[in-house]
Amino acid sequence: MNLDELKKLKEKAQRHVALREGNKKYRVVVSMGTSGIAAGARDVMTTMLDEIEKRGIDDVEVTITGEIGLVDAEPVVRIEEANGEKTTYANVNSEGARQIVSQHLETGKKVETLAVGKVKEA
Amino acid sequence: MKRAHILVCTGTGCTSAGSLITRDALLAELGKVGLREEVDVVETGCMGRCDLGPVTLVHPDGTFYKNVKAADVPLLVEEHFVKGRRCEQLLPKDPQTKSVIATQADFTFFNRQLRIVRNNCGLIDPENIEEYIGRDGYGSLAKVLSQMKPVDVITEIKTSGIRGRGGAGFPTGMKWEIMAKVPDNPKYVVCNADEGDPGAFMNRSVLEGDPHSVMEGMAIGGYAMGSNRGFIYIRAEYGLAVKRLHIAIEQAYKYGLLGKNLFGSGFDFDLEVRIGAGAFVCGEETALMRSIEGRRGQPQPRPPFPAQRGLWGKPTTINNVETWATIPIIIQRGAAWYSAIGTEKTKGTKVFCLAGKINNTGVAELPFGTTLREMIFEVGGGIPNGKKFKAVQTGGPSGGVIPEAHLDATVEYESLQKLGSIMGSGGLVVMDEDSCMVDIARFFMDFCCDESCGKCPPCRVGTRQMLNILDRICEGEGSEEDLAKLGTLAAMVKDASLCGLGQTTPNPVLTTIRYFREEYLAHIRDKRCPARVCKGLLDFTIDNDKCVGCSVCARNCPTNTILKVKGQKKYYIIEDGCIQCGSCIDNCRFNAVLKTSDGPIHVAPPRPELEPVPGRKTTVTA
Numbered sequence: 001m002n003l004d005e006l007k008k009l010k011e012k013a014q015r016h017v018a019l020r021e022g023n024k025k026y027r028v029v030v031s032m033g034t035s036g037i038a039a040g041a042r043d044v045m046t047t048m049l050d051e052i053e054k055r056g057i058d059d060v061e062v063t064i065t066g067e068i069g070l071v072d073a074e075p076v077v078r079i080e081e082a083n084g085e086k087t088t089y090a091n092v093n094s095e096g097a098r099q100i101v102s103q104h105l106e107t108g109k110k111v112e113t114l115a116v117g118k119v120k121e122a
Numbered sequence: 123m124k125r126a127h128i129l130v131c132t133g134t135g136c137t138s139a140g141s142l143i144t145r146d147a148l149l150a151e152l153g154k155v156g157l158r159e160e161v162d163v164v165e166t167g168c169m170g171r172c173d174l175g176p177v178t179l180v181h182p183d184g185t186f187y188k189n190v191k192a193a194d195v196p197l198l199v200e201e202h203f204v205k206g207r208r209c210e211q212l213l214p215k216d217p218q219t220k221s222v223i224a225t226q227a228d229f230t231f232f233n234r235q236l237r238i239v240r241n242n243c244g245l246i247d248p249e250n251i252e253e254y255i256g257r258d259g260y261g262s263l264a265k266v267l268s269q270m271k272p273v274d275v276i277t278e279i280k281t282s283g284i285r286g287r288g289g290a291g292f293p294t295g296m297k298w299e300i301m302a303k304v305p306d307n308p309k310y311v312v313c314n315a316d317e318g319d320p321g322a323f324m325n326r327s328v329l330e331g332d333p334h335s336v337m338e339g340m341a342i343g344g345y346a347m348g349s350n351r352g353f354i355y356i357r358a359e360y361g362l363a364v365k366r367l368h369i370a371i372e373q374a375y376k377y378g379l380l381g382k383n384l385f386g387s388g389f390d391f392d393l394e395v396r397i398g399a400g401a402f403v404c405g406e407e408t409a410l411m412r413s414i415e416g417r418r419g420q421p422q423p424r425p426p427f428p429a430q431r432g433l434w435g436k437p438t439t440i441n442n443v444e445t446w447a448t449i450p451i452i453i454q455r456g457a458a459w460y461s462a463i464g465t466e467k468t469k470g471t472k473v474f475c476l477a478g479k480i481n482n483t484g485v486a487e488l489p490f491g492t493t494l495r496e497m498i499f500e501v502g503g504g505i506p507n508g509k510k511f512k513a514v515q516t517g518g519p520s521g522g523v524i525p526e527a528h529l530d531a532t533v534e535y536e537s538l539q540k541l542g543s544i545m546g547s548g549g550l551v552v553m554d555e556d557s558c559m560v561d562i563a564r565f566f567m568d569f570c571c572d573e574s575c576g577k578c579p580p581c582r583v584g585t586r587q588m589l590n591i592l593d594r595i596c597e598g599e600g601s602e603e604d605l606a607k608l609g610t611l612a613a614m615v616k617d618a619s620l621c622g623l624g625q626t627t628p629n630p631v632l633t634t635i636r637y638f639r640e641e642y643l644a645h646i647r648d649k650r651c652p653a654r655v656c657k658g659l660l661d662f663t664i665d666n667d668k669c670v671g672c673s674v675c676a677r678n679c680p681t682n683t684i685l686k687v688k689g690q691k692k693y694y695i696i697e698d699g700c701i702q703c704g705s706c707i708d709n710c711r712f713n714a715v716l717k718t719s720d721g722p723i724h725v726a727p728p729r730p731e732l733e734p735v736p737g738r739k740t741t742v743t744a
Contacts, residue, residue, distance in 0.1 A: 001384075001385065002385055003264055003268060006260060006264055006385075013253060013255050015256075019127055019181055019182055022184065049125055053123035063125060063126070063206070066205055
């Protein structure tokens with residue numbers, strides 16, 4: 001093995017173990033209550049996971065939560081940023097999920113068409 | 123991409139608590155609910171809380187679950203991964219406040235630690251070299267081989283101030299420098315993984331959890347000192363650590379991180395495992411080397427030191443597991459960073475094993491300079507069941523016992539020595555008011571006497587004689603002269619023994635006499651054991667006020683020595699037949715059986731007035 005090979009291997013492996021290290025810039029929270037699942041939240045989440053991997057985005061963790069109270073807006077995806085900013089997306093489908101990943105998570109530009117509200121933490 | 127990783131501890135402690143069964147149950151359950159694609163199950167090394175095993179840690183949220191048995195798995199998967207909320211029943215509780223601890227970061231036991239050596243333990247899969255590489259693994263070896271001269275490496279290690287973690291605390295950089303200057307060839311580097319102290323398992327946890335860090339450290343050491351061959355000497359009892367080392371070495375060869383011409387630098391390094399039969403004395407470096415050579419593990423006089431004449435008469439450097447495992451991090455983060463941690467004389471962190479009467483049993487890494495009180499009452503969570511702290515033994519069977527008055531001493535090589543104890547391997551055995559100090563001294567003397575290799579008479583004969591005296595005192599047959607005799611013998615064994623084993627063996631006796639003389643005198647003069655431990659000095663009595671006459675104790679007494687007054691429900695223990703097994707205490711649901719050391723509370727009526735419980739015959743012939 002030479003130095004370049006080690007570096008490449010490290011970059012590849014780092015993506016895998018990074019999940020355990022915490023302090024990510026983005027935290028994606030998919031609402032996975034009964035209504036969310038019925039509306040297709042699981043598809044949305046797996047699509048996002050695939051898309052994040054495909055694009056090689058490191059600074060993201062994906063997690064689920066229960067019902068958040070926006071039943072008619074499901075599937076709901078919330079993006080929490082390290083600086084405290086939160087963005088909620090409603091009626092997300094697979095296409096929307098890909099859009100959120102490619103825009104919001106990759107370039108930092110919010111998907112205005114899907115966002116229902118932006119809450120700044122006090 | 124996975125959304126979550128469940129880290130399942132598969133260290134020896136958790137494995138014996140059934141963590142492999144838990145792992146299989148997790149895989150099966152995740153498959154059942156269709157989450158295998160989203161959630162990964164990873165086997166890791168020891169997380170440090172062996173008493174809560176099997177433990178699991180879920181990332182990215184950092185939730186720490188305890189005692190996860192296979193039967194708990196469906197609930198855990200349902201709650202945490204399907205519904206997305208924590209499974210309250212499986213969360214640990216704070217021993218003092220009794221409140222639930224949600225994440226590892228909220229757990230005092232974990233957040234008080236500074237993890238350098240154990241940085242990867244419990245976080246990566248030790249059987250997968252890529253996970254180690256993903257955590258900067260082998261980056262330090264690459265850096266050393268591509269950018270540093272051997273002398274620079276030694277300067278870096280010297281500047282870091284790291285001292286040998288095997289117990290004596292000799293500066294590692296100096297040891298390496300001496301070795302590097304010896305012109306002879308070939309040279310060897312050795313890792314001492316013959317951890318033998320009762321209650322010490324820090325080396326095992328590092329080798330089980332992060333074997334590559336030790337191997338990388340050895341390769342760096344080999345380069346710095348001009349050695350191309352290393353040995354890891356490990357005891358056969360550490361089956362899992364041996365297995366993981368073999369896997370790690372095989373993987374390192376496959377990836378070209380061991381063997382010929384590493385990173386194209388022309389430096390070769392070969393590494394192999396040598397398994398010891400588990401003799402305590404083989405942790406002593408000269409005995410260890412003989413054992414590697416295939417000879418009987420007995421120590422040799424020093425000088426010549428191993429750096430002059432070591433393995434097969436060639437220069438050899440021996441360092442402890444923890445020392446080797448620290449080397450890559452010092453290279454990676456720099457000597458200045460490392461030397462800022464710890465105290466003026468002792469730099470860095472040390473892995474301690476908390477054992478005995480303590481709430482948080484396990485492995486904890488703390489910077490030098492932490493006080494014993496912080497270790498026991500903050501990290502360790504204090505003494506269970508509201509008992510009172512009595513003493514702590516540091517450094518294994520060769521260490522001394524430290525009483526409460528010195529709890530604010532900082533833990534460093536010198537400060538512990540001043541108190542009559544040693545740092546040793548870093549084991550801390552905590553004792554509460556129910557521990558008898560004479561019995562403790564006897565226990566450790568028994569251990570050392572058994573483990574004495576027999577080569578030199580002071581150790582072979584001296585420990586036996588001291589054990590005989592301690593046995594006598596524990597049985598209530600000691601005299602005050604015995605104390606003086608113990609002192610003389612201890613001094614002799616200390617001065618005249620050939621190796622560290624004999625030289626440190628008297629420490630538990632000397633410190634218990636120094637700090638708990640009264641307790642010795644109680645055994646000798648009053649024939650009492652204040653902690654109610656020493657069998658020959660106890661009385662078992664049934665408290666007739668509390669006894670309801672249920673007869674359970676009498677029915678379970680193995681020697682049939684619990685009799686009742688004829689025609690009444692009053693029970694008595696007949697002293698002559700009692701073997702003090704404690705079965706009556708264990709079986710009584712009314713706390714009516716008392717263990718005292720001041721004479722029996724009630725005296726049994728004469729035998730003709732007593733009879734056995736119906737259905738049992740008495741075997742007592744009194």
